[in-house]
Amino acid sequence: MGKYSNKNKKRKDNRNGGNRHNSNRHNSNKNDSRDNRNGPPRVKEMRSDRMVAYYTYQNVFGHGTKVSKEEDRKSFLEASCRPLNASFRITKLATPEFKEQFTARMQEILGSDGQITITYDTPSGKAVRKLKPPQPIPFIENGWMLDVDRSTIRKNKGLKSFFEFLMVASDSGLITRQETVSMVPPVALSIEPHHLVLDTCAAPGSKTCQILENVSLGSGWVMANDVNVSRAHMLVHQCKRINSPSLVVVTHAGQEMPMPKTFRNDGEGNEGWADRVLCDVPCTGDGTMRKNAGIFRKWSVNQQNNIHKIQLDIALRGVRQCKVGGLVVYSTCSMSPMENEAVVAQIIRETGYAVEVEECRELSEKGFSCRGGMTTWKVMDDRDATRRHFGEVIEDKPRFKKGGWDHQERQVKAGDDDGGESRPAKKAKVEGQEGDKEDPCGETKAAEEAKREPKNGKMSEDGTYIIPVYDDSPEKWSSESMIADCNKEGLWEFKTHSDVPSHLTASIPKGLFPPTPAEASRMGLEKCMRIMPQDMDTGGFFVTESSGGGGQKDSKQHNPNQEIIPLSPALTSSLVDFYGLSGAPLSCFFARTHTAKGIMYLHPSVLSHLASDDRGQYKLVHSGVQVFEKNSKNLSLVPYRIHQDGVRYAAPYMNKRKIQLSNRDYCTLVRAGIERKENQLRTCMLEEATRKELQGVRSRMEGEMRWDPRDVLEEEWFGRDRTKDKEGKGKGEEEEKEEKGKEEDEEDTKA
Ligand SMILES: C[S@@+](CC[C@H](N)C(=O)[O-])C[C@H]1O[C@@H](n2cnc3c(N)ncnc32)[C@H](O)[C@@H]1O
Incomplete structure (x- = not known):
């Protein structure tokens, strides 16, 4: 009882804004969690005062909505603390009968309003909630949103049969469990079956699958890329559920994607090859706080500033690969203008306004609710991050003086990182600046670590989480007060690029600053789409659809790493004889190794694109679908047998060894x-x-x-x-x- 009372007391304190800077806060959360084994459930506050001060000063709250900024901030905080409802799509490749039967079965299991109840923890013990029936997502074809989060579906006994039902359907590849906002970029791409699509940052692959479904039935194909080889393999695994010969997976830094000769900018042509390009770039991911509760604690401005450059470079390379007149979609799951509008503005500048932001009618006509992009923002630096990294700053005066960096103030005294010796700080090694520059896992370290935090999915919306409350009096919304709140959190603004000290210009480049009013009037940033968690009960997200392409010089080359080996005439003719293949596209069959363990089939137009890669620049991770497999067992009767993955690409041409089963x-x-x-x-x-x-x-x-x-x-x-x-x-x-x-x-x- 004693422990419980303490927690209640803590809750009260927090509601009043007390104990904000308590350094033991996280430790006490750990204890809460331990206490929870025997006592009442844990109560945890989801709070990042720095994040709220920053987005308040950025005017993110109240932007693009009719709701007042005070109300908007409240509903943002309320939505952010609630676990994210699970959603899924029935894939395009599913038959109408499957869609009908699946929907009927789902409704049968979950029933009408209130048929299923779930038990959850509140500060005063267990409580019960009635589950609402699943709702179709109006702007996503065959998309459904459930009234419960993923973790509860997995763990709640009452939902066991539904969980099993979902897993079977998902394993069969006929449904894809995917976050609602993550379904938006492929829709914004308006893909047609004949399109050639480049997905520059594709792993783990939910959007690639969505794109693939659209082109698999036509002559189009997808090149999916990810810089991280192991993540690229995850992507292959994910896409295997579709088994499409219209997919090729490569592994490159998105900003250095190779450009085959035919499409190279040699001074004459400026054409790219892709009809559609998706740049779903690595980001700090603060829009995912409903899934990753730790985002609140790990949130950092410097991470946003640092990642801007890589996002921009990937997007510019994506634009270069896109045919003139094609579409490029840029997206992040971050809410920061540094990772969103600032990147789009700089793409427009660097391509000499060859790229134009487009309005996405397909979504707006279907009840999709979002806000337009921001046309101005504030560039800030997290001064506390510097301090946290080096230990206590001796002279605690404002360090960033107009026009430069005060070297005196770079003296630090003993801190954890400095081995207890007082010495000058290492040059420009500020949190997130070096180590976090390019994170191979696609997310910043903060986002990665945040995932290891307890998931808010365990909690319910009815009081388990304390929703942070901020003072909404008019004076708190004045510029001075908002700046003061930021400064208190260690955030300092640079009004212009000339205010940025030289050691920070790499992470705070000129392009990070908002456009002048004249530039802004030409850029059309208001057509970007900002999705806030409170708008459609989703995660936070940002999407921009833009047309145009070309505009950038081709640069680096890569080592050849070809994996497409044509079949020997002897092997081809034995397959033809054995399976009675007639009319099969034999030139599209190939092996990946010289021992030809597997025989693959790849869509002819993907093959011809790869053939145009005269310098062997593409680093292939995966291509095609396996159609035959070497039979290596001792008692092998058939040297090559049909592989389940590619049976539908061989069966139509087989005149032997094929029977119809009842x-x-x-x-x-x-x-x-x-x-x-x-x-x-x-x-x-x-x-x-x-x-x-x-x-x-x-x-x-x-x-x-x-x-x-x-x-x-x-x-x-x-x-x-x-x-x-x-x-x-x-x-x-x-x-x-x-x-x-x-x-x-x-x-x-x-x-
Ligand atoms: C936001 S995730 C992409 C999510 C994916 N589009 C999906 O829907 O499943 C970002 C991905 O970018 C990859 N990445 C990070 N830096 C990259 C780079 N320089 N070039 C290409 N990919 C990169 C990461 O490995 C990560 O898989």
Whole structure:
């Protein structure tokens, strides 16, 4: 009881704005968490005074909405502290029947209003809430939003069957669990089936999948890139659910994406190759605070300033790859103008206004609610970050004097980072400036660390979190007061670029500053789309659609790393003979290694694009869909067998080794497979009834093919009679049984 009272007291303090700078705050949260094992649930405050002071002074609250800035800030704080509701899309590739059945089943499980209740923690113990039915997302085709967050779906017993149902549908590739705002950029790209699309920062790949669904049914294709090789493999894994030959995955720094010769800017042409380019760039991610509660604590202005340059370079390279007249979408999950409007403004400047911000009608016509972009903002520096890094500053006067840096004030005294010795600070090593410059994981360190914080998904909206309250009196909204609040949090403004001390000009370049009124009137930044958490009950997000392309010189080259190996004529003709392939696009079949373990199929126009890469610049991570697989087992009957991933690209051309299974027989095979897997059995150990059914299927298959698949295949490929072989070696009964079991295993796998 005592512990609980303390927490209540703390809550009260916080509500009154007390204890803001308590350095033990995070430790006490840890204790809360420990106490929670036996006592009442933990109460945690979601608060970043620095972040609120910064966005208040940036005029983010009240911008682009009819609501007053006070109300807007309140609803922002209220929404930010609530766990993010889960959402998903039924993919474009799903049949209308599936969509119908899926929706009906989902509604059956979740029921109408109030059928399912969930239990959650409040400061006074457990409480129960009725779940509202899932709602369609009006601006996303087949998009659905649930009335519960992901973590609760996973953990709540009442939602177990729904969770399992979702997982099965998701594993089958027919639905994609994806955050609502993350579905927006692919829609803004207005992709048509014939489009060639470049996704510059693609991992883990939810947007790539969405794009791929749109081009997979046409002649278009997607090049998905990510600088981080292991994340690029995650992307391959994610996209495997779609199994499309229209995807190629490469790994490059987005700002150095190679440009094949045909499209190179050699002074004559200025054309790019992509119809659509998505630059969903790495960012500080403060819009994801509803998923990553730690964002509140780790939030930093310097991270935003530092990441601006890389975002700009990736976007400029994306623009260069885009055909003139194509569309480039730039997006982040950050709310900061430094990572958003400032990048867009600089793209426009650097391309000599060749790029124009477009209005995205497709979204606005479908009830999509967002705010326009900002046309002006404040450039600030987190002075506390410098102090935190070096230890206490001896002379605690304003250090950034107009026109320069006061060297006297760079003396620091003993601090954690300095080994206890007083010495001059290391040059320009300010938090986030070096180490955080390019984070291979796609997020700044703060965003990464924030993920390790407790998720707010565990909490409910009804009081478990304390929503921070700020003084809303008119004088608190005056410029002076807002600046004072920022300064108190260590944030200092640079009015112009000439105020920036020389050691900070790398992280605070001229391009970070807002446009002049004349520039702003030409830039159209108000057509950018700012999504605040309170607008549509989502995360925070920023999207800009712009037209135009070209405008940048081609630069660096990469080492050749080709992985596309044409098949030998002998291998091709044996495949053609064996499977009776007729009319198949054989030139699109290739291997990735010289041992040709897998035979892949890639869309012809992707192949021709890669062929135009005369210098072998593309570093390929993945290309095409596997159609055949080398059969390496001892008892192999078929040197190359059909691979499940690419069966639909080979089957239409096969005139041999193909039979039509009845639905009943198909179900028998699947059921036997499940039974075998669940009980970890071999086929010969299955229930008698199942074995009999399987025998029936086998004889019907053999009847349809008019030969025993095993004997004929073995004779064809190995020129020997299997029965004689067995007799000749005089195998024992046990050995034969074992072998038969293995063969049956293989047969089942093939089926
Ligand atoms: C915001 S995430 C992209 C999310 C992705 N578009 C999706 O929908 O799943 C940013 C990605 O950019 C990658 N990245 C970071 N720096 C990069 C760079 N210089 N060039 C290309 N990709 C980069 C990161 O590895 C990360 O996967």
